[in-house]
Amino acid sequence: MLTSNVVGPLRPDITPLTKFFWDGCAERSLRILRCVDCKFYVHLPRPVCPKCLGEDLQPEQISGRGVLYSHTTTTRAFDPFYVDKVPYVLAVVELEEQQGLRVASQMVNYAEFALRVGLEVEVQWVDLDETLTLPYFRPSNPYLRDANDLAGVK
Numbered sequence: 001m002l003t004s005n006v007v008g009p010l011r012p013d014i015t016p017l018t019k020f021f022w023d024g025c026a027e028r029s030l031r032i033l034r035c036v037d038c039k040f041y042v043h044l045p046r047p048v049c050p051k052c053l054g055e056d057l058q059p060e061q062i063s064g065r066g067v068l069y070s071h072t073t074t075t076r077a078f079d080p081f082y083v084d085k086v087p088y089v090l091a092v093v094e095l096e097e098q099q100g101l102r103v104a105s106q107m108v109n110y111a112e113f114a115l116r117v118g119l120e121v122e123v124q125w126v127d128l129d130e131t132l133t134l135p136y137f138r139p140s141n142p143y144l145r146d147a148n149d150l151a152g153v154k
């Protein structure tokens with residue numbers, strides 16, 4: 001009898017409020033909620049605009065470009081899936097669409113010396129398995145990328 005020791009990635013907890021985001025990831029489209037009334041982007045998803053209290057928020061595809069706002073290197077795996085992936089860099093990226101609009105993600109395909117707050121970055125879609133694709137980020141400037149780390153580059 002065959003058994004499998006393959007450990008899959010943690011799965012997102014998809015709710016009616018977040019389904020648009022995960023559907024977008026599956027289509028390699030980074031989508032953020034935007035208030036129809038005042039045009040304010042809202043992330044993490046919530047049902048009410050924090051700026052004008054409007055309740056009509058719709059997903060909008062954004063550029064996937066921004067700057068590295070903060071980062072840290074993780075050296076210990078918090079889940080079995082990450083045991084062979086440490087160390088990796090957790091990142092907070094401020095998206096270009098709006099000051100203060102930030103997403104938590106990971107850095108990939110970067111040259112070690114390039115990591116610094118303010119680095120211009122762009123989304124790089126990474127397939128964690130056959131059914132889960134996540135938006136990670138890489139340097140926008142190809143000369144600041146790691147030529148040896150092209151796995152998952154699309």
Ligand SMILES: [Zn+2]
Pocket residue numbers: 035036037038039040049050051052053054
């Ligand atoms: Zn609003």
